[in-house]
Structure formats: structure tokens, C-alpha cells
Amino acid sequence: MIRFREAETEDVPAVVALLRDDALGAAREGEDPGGYLAAFERMRGEGANHLIVGEDEAGRIVGTYQITFISGLSLRAARRAQVESVRVAADLRGAGVGAAMMADAEARARAAGCRLIQLTTNATRERARAFYEGLGFTPSHIGFKRELT
Amino acid sequence: MIRFREAETEDVPAVVALLRDDALGAAREGEDPGGYLAAFERMRGEGANHLIVGEDEAGRIVGTYQITFISGLSLRAARRAQVESVRVAADLRGAGVGAAMMADAEARARAAGCRLIQLTTNATRERARAFYEGLGFTPSHIGFKRELT
Numbered sequence: 001m002i003r004f005r006e007a008e009t010e011d012v013p014a015v016v017a018l019l020r021d022d023a024l025g026a027a028r029e030g031e032d033p034g035g036y037l038a039a040f041e042r043m044r045g046e047g048a049n050h051l052i053v054g055e056d057e058a059g060r061i062v063g064t065y066q067i068t069f070i071s072g073l074s075l076r077a078a079r080r081a082q083v084e085s086v087r088v089a090a091d092l093r094g095a096g097v098g099a100a101m102m103a104d105a106e107a108r109a110r111a112a113g114c115r116l117i118q119l120t121t122n123a124t125r126e127r128a129r130a131f132y133e134g135l136g137f138t139p140s141h142i143g144f145k146r147e148l149t
Numbered sequence: 150m151i152r153f154r155e156a157e158t159e160d161v162p163a164v165v166a167l168l169r170d171d172a173l174g175a176a177r178e179g180e181d182p183g184g185y186l187a188a189f190e191r192m193r194g195e196g197a198n199h200l201i202v203g204e205d206e207a208g209r210i211v212g213t214y215q216i217t218f219i220s221g222l223s224l225r226a227a228r229r230a231q232v233e234s235v236r237v238a239a240d241l242r243g244a245g246v247g248a249a250m251m252a253d254a255e256a257r258a259r260a261a262g263c264r265l266i267q268l269t270t271n272a273t274r275e276r277a278r279a280f281y282e283g284l285g286f287t288p289s290h291i292g293f294k295r296e297l298t
Contacts, residue, residue, distance in 0.1 A: 019223055030225040039226035046197045046220055066221050071195055073161070074168055074234040076179040077188035085223040106297065115297055120269060120290035132293045141269035143290025144281045148255065148264055
């Protein structure tokens, strides 16, 4: 059984380890714990922005995702839930943790009054695409990014 | 000259009119002003979520977009700016309003300490794709949506 809950400060190193243990994350995550802790405090100051962890019965953090509730006028004033930074521990991939995590995200989105759940995945993540389509997501949009240097 | 500023309550009807005057928006926006006003109040309660309008010298609202600042641990604890619901008045499309609006979004993102600006567009919006690529955005991601019914 995996229990999903809001992350606490002491979970931040485990979350960063999950972010780093990833084909794309390995190259782009850093070693500075202070920067990550400061970002976690900023997240907590943004009331609708939540870092979630999945904890197994032994207390190990085996998955994480971020969910942000965004109100807006579009789509008949729909509130939407945006999911970012979904990661599952390498030794548990393919074992249903991701699906359980997305079910948890859906429940949180509904509880927050959202009518839409959205996310983007890097187009090189082919397994992720099949995973989200299998969960009923439609790949209707192009996701654009631009770094501000 | 177009001046970009945070929307006020009295701008909401003009913003909704811009959302509706759109190939996709015409079918999906409603007529209930109360719902849109309530959504605007919810936006204001989410501290990092902003509705921006572009106002011409005569006081007409000629463009709008939404920008949300999202802190997170990914990408070395980068804060990102997400842009949604970009619209330009029909009679001014192709006249540079969109580019001015995105320059305004970039300035707001930098002022908020963001290192990344991101958005999605429906894949059927071919002109939008060329527009964002021309502004230096990379279409690296697939945008998934799922309605919660």
C-alpha cells in the first residue's frame, strides 16, 4: 500500500533524488540542497501549489508529483489542475505506482473543484505518452517552453 | 500604444468577449457573467495567478492573457511562468499585439524570478504554432488534457 500525502520539509531530499533518477532529470538537477528547500518554501507560499509524495509502508518515498490548481475565465470559468514532475522510484516502475498517483491527483483535483486536469510530457518520453493515453488523457496540445536566460 | 496591466473586475466582460471571439472559444464559452466574475475572484485569491489585459489609448481592451507563476523543485528548483488564454481582438490580429503581449509576459516572468516560460496551444491552431516558434519557443512537449465530468 502506498499512501499519498503533502510533502513535508524532511521529504525534500527524497523528492530531489527521484527527480534526479530520470533520463532527463539526471542532467538537469543540481546538488544544492538549499536551493531546493527554498523552492519548497516558495511553493508553500503559493496557496494552490502542492508537492505530493507517495510513501510505502516502510516509510520510503517511492513517488512524487506536483499539482497546481489554476482558476481562470476560459472554458466557462473552469478551474484546472496542472500536474508536473511526476516520478516513480526506478525499481518500482511498471508496478502501478504511476496509475495510483494519477488517481490520487484526480481525487485532489475534484476536491478542489477542477473540471480539467492537464499536464505536458517531453515528446521524447514515449512510454509516458502511452501511459497518459491509457488513463484517458487526450494529446490535443503542443507544449512550448522557452528558457529565460 | 497598448498598455498592459492587471485586470480589474470591470474588465471581466471585455475579457470574456475576447475569449468567445475565437474559433475554439465560440463553442465553449457561456453567457453567465456571474460564473466568470466568481472565477476572477478565485484567481485573485491565488496569489501567483494573474489576468492581464492590453488597453489601447481609447480605453478599449484589445488583448488578454493569463500568467501563473509556479514554483517547483524540478530544473534545479526553477520557478516557471505559465501563460494561458492568450487572445487578441479580431480586428487587430496580425498587427503585433500578440508579440507585445508576450514581451509583457516575459517581463513579468523575469520580474517574478522565473527561469522558464511555458504554454500549450491546441494542435489545430496552426498560426499559433508558427507565432510561438517565431518568438523562440520550442515545441518540445505533448500537452495532455482530460476533462473531469
